[in-house]
Amino acid sequence: MPQRLTLADALRHAREALAGGEAVVSVAVLSSSTEDGPVAGERMSVWANRHEGTLGDLNLDEAALRIARAALAESDRPATHDVEAGGRRCTVYVEPHRAPPELVIVGAGHVARPLCRTGAMLGFRVTVLDDRPEFATRERFPEADEVRPARFDDPFRDVRIGRGTYLVLVTRGHKYDFEALRDVLHRPELPAYVGMIGSRRRTRAALEQLARDGVPDERLRRVHAPIGLHLGGETPEEIALAIAAEIVMVRRGGTGQPLRDRERVAERWVRSGG
Incomplete structure (x- = not known):
């Protein structure tokens, strides 16, 4: 016994x-x-x-x-x-x-601030990284568990990136997003989610370069870029919401489909005669 x-x-x-x-x-x-x-x-x-x-x-x-x-x-x-x-x-x-899921935000600009707030509200342990000391501050990110200065040529030094990490790349320049993406895609273990902000043209150029660098197609398909669900958002808060919604979808196994279209309650009600 x-x-x-x-x-x-x-x-x-x-x-x-x-x-x-x-x-x-x-x-x-x-x-x-x-x-x-x-x-x-x-x-x-x-x-x-x-x-x-x-x-x-x-x-x-x-x-x-x-x-x-x-x-x-x-x-x-x-x-x-x-x-x-x-x-x-x-x-x-x-x-x-279990430990709370980790949200690592690379970049401390306008989108990062509402995304940090939303991530903390959703129960994530949030880490924010930026190479600008005046941006990577506790005053800008009071909800974050950690705010760290970073070098974008080695963005994840002393930062654990594992299969339970949700990684968002929203730096001030596409070059820095690309360097961070290349770093993480060459690691043995990929995060649960990796998303990179950017236009369709820049995303395509980045993925083509990574393919030339030898990154396998199955790893490139794991990248959510351009990042977020299509909500039509324009403000930093709306963009952060679209990113957070996609992260929840990936974490919980959702589809992103409107529940109205998925359940078709109104359609069935009309067909049944009310």
Whole structure:
């Protein structure tokens, strides 16, 4: 039988995940529906490939592991579940813990400011990079978790760019966007999202140059450029909204299609005669 997990250890596992470690799901018994069921407060910590703790019954543990790993893959929200195995039943509280997604904004200009605010509101941990000290300031980006000076010939020095990163390139010059894009596309691990601002002509020129530099087509197709959904926006705030909407679409697996067109409620209502 696995060893029981203390509350202190369960909290430590959750804190480590929130600080950037491996995502973990906490499972705790709320109540038992059978006399020989687990005691309220029994708990487990569940990672993708291991777990600690027990609910006091190996069959219940296996059932709880399936629920926890499904939550790890599909959800960020806590929930309660009824678990049953071998004639024993209990209700468990299941809560995933993972570090917030990272939004890295390269460039601290007019679009970056509303994008930083929106990203923070959406739950991202926001980092802003710029090579101009007067722009890369806490006063301009109070919602950012980090504001860093950067050199655009080495933009990501001391900045972690991984597969959970959402990267936005909105510098003051296309040359700097291109250099940052080339840097990230030559890394072994691509971000979850990489978008670059620019016109259709400049985007095409950049992608053609990267192809000549040997960047594979499948990597070039991962680049969202020109960046953002087509909302018809013109102001920095509207452009930031279009970028944020595309990031949410990629993160959550959306289509960007208007729900009116997707669900066709009005059309069906009219056809049915109201």
